[in-house]
Amino acid sequence: MIGRHSLTKALMLWISGIITLVWVLAVGLGALVMQEEFGEIFDSSLQETAERLVPLVIDELFQRDDLAEPRRIMASRAGSDEEYLTYQVRDQRGRVLLHSHAASANPFDTPLIAGFSDGPTGRTYTAAAVSNTIFVQVRDSAEHRREALLEGVLALLLPILLVVPVTIAAVWVVLRRILAPVDTLRSAIGRKDGGNLTAIDELDLPEELRPILNSVNLLLSRLRAVLAAEREFTSNSAHELRTPLAGALAQTQLLLLELKDGPAAGRARQIEKSLQGLTRLAEKLLQLARAEAGIGINEGTFDVADVIDMVIADFRGTAAGARLRLEKENEGTLVQLGSADAFAIALRNLIENALLYGRPDQPVLVRVSRDGTVRIQNGFPALAATELVTLRQRFARGDTSAAGSGLGLSIAERLLAQMQAELVLSSPIPGRDDGFQAEIIFAKPGVGHGADTCPGAAATT
Template identity: 70%
Template structure:
């Protein structure tokens, strides 16, 4: 059994995952739109602050100038001007006073003041015009002879409150507009980029052997050159694969014929010779030719695998191909009695690829099991309920390093049996073209030894 793989110091693959184009568009449009709205609110608040200042100043000045004649009339009716007089508020007008005022003489004494104003003089000089005091802004008006001054003050806190309420009045609609803008941007971006997503998905399907041209329906003008280039590339790839398959098929015929002829002539020569060194050499030649025949067969299978014979948009039935291959081994193999086949799958099992390619995979795996497995133990071929094809044979336990090594071309495990070291490489190459994987396990689950090869296809849609 194998333990968890040691973690390397390299960053996880998800750290390099490409960013979504739609996500980036939505993010940047949302950020830019929000910033523009906030800048607009900021400029609006500045303009509003300036306008509010003019309105408040105008109210201060108008109030002070209107109070001057009224104050003069009231002072003329009074006999005692030594003590400041407080103007009481009318009970019919409750509430907060936004403006306070004081009436002062030339010496600065407070003669009159409003209900909430202090009897202490405002901390501004007796000069006509606007001044900023400790508690707010003050406007000073005077009589024509300059003997009486009326100072009206509005609270700085009231100005700040008015400014804050005005800014919030501008900001609150923005807080509602921004989410609506985000939703609108999301809807528009998804709708506009839908053809890009469709083209991406169509191109993504081509990694599994589907080399058919992509339909151009509904694609915008900007994507048409990409589609034409992809379809042209697919057409060239189909033509290249067809040429390689044709060359491989012709090569197989041309190579088998002379080798078979040489082997037959050698066998006839061996039969005609008497026992001796010459006949022994003839038998060595015959054995070498038989080994060359098997190696040539494997190389041709490898060439066919490299040519992509497993790449196809057609399907085949696992059960049918397994039945044919197992029957061939039981009829033609010298170790037919060792083969045990069990099918736990009810009904057909259709998978993408070609039956010819899958048959080559099965033959290589079964040949390896017969050749390298213990001669006194059976080779079990099991089609599970989930469609996994398992091939088991008795063998010494292989380490993780040895399991990785036997996958390489011309690499063989700890065995004295004849072989080329290409069987597993051919099988793995063809299975990859059919979107399947080859899982090697040693020891077999539930045992202390053995070797198991599992063919795992992706889940059927």
């Protein structure tokens, strides 16, 4: 499965990483330059100090009578033992004649050769005097040089703690502003679903995003055209299929009148029964085809109460319609988004199933709550959860001998889904030990609920 990622987060990570990497590289190059420059500065200091010490040392040695023991030069500042530069004055045999306050009386591990030399503890400059008989050696420690370089690098690194977070925050603000049109377009496209295929309104988008908006609107236009063509085709097919079936059934019924109780009357009644079953199956298949064509996808609204009243009135004219009971918690309007025709087909299928499969000695109750939820309840032995799942499948029927095609629930569920409504099946009925309930729950509340009765009141017909 392809993982999801955020464009903003990816840009933030890449930009932040590149900025940090560039800064670190800059600090590294700066450290190399500083090391070179510091080396030149320290070397110049060593050489200058040694050359300045030579005449002073010569005068000091000429004034001394005893050169057998090395003489220690005391520190010029009271209380300070730290010296960045140490020096020794040695003769041609390597003996230490003079040494600085912090220098050891032991000779430096440096040859008596004029110039620079490196040792394990530091860098030394040797200056020769008096025909190479007196040598002045000045040394600075390697630790001092490392400390100076480290402090310089830290001085460059510390701004990262401030610059990088500020840069990241600035990049985030800029990215949010630049990518705001992308979020606007994404939200507009995200609002399009099976019940809303209208073109996206003109948006204030940059030139790079306008082709996407035009392509999406073109796609929505083609979808609307395809769905309209499918609806027209299924409507025409329904009419063309009903007509010959109705003609064949009428001819069979006329034949039954002519045959009366003759030997062929039984076969004619069987033909009539088969044609009636075929007519019902064709009606369900055409309803299913209309549902597949998306007749429930509609940007309009309808009154749930009006559609229920119309469907109940149609059933009143049938023998089974006498078992219907209608209860309303609200006598006002219950406006919902969707197609009135699609809702009527779904409701008719659910009521037909309740009348067909419910116990004939118990009524079928249609309840309408104040929020527009519709519940169809009928008497029936309690079903297991697995049976409720099976009933949702096409051509699936429960343990019953009643006539039916097993398509009613599938048609109703498909049409209601297109109107963003959910079909919930329950058995037994909540609060009872038996019964079967089909509950229609609209995802979005009605946009125009009226209230002609007081809260909690119920009207029963």
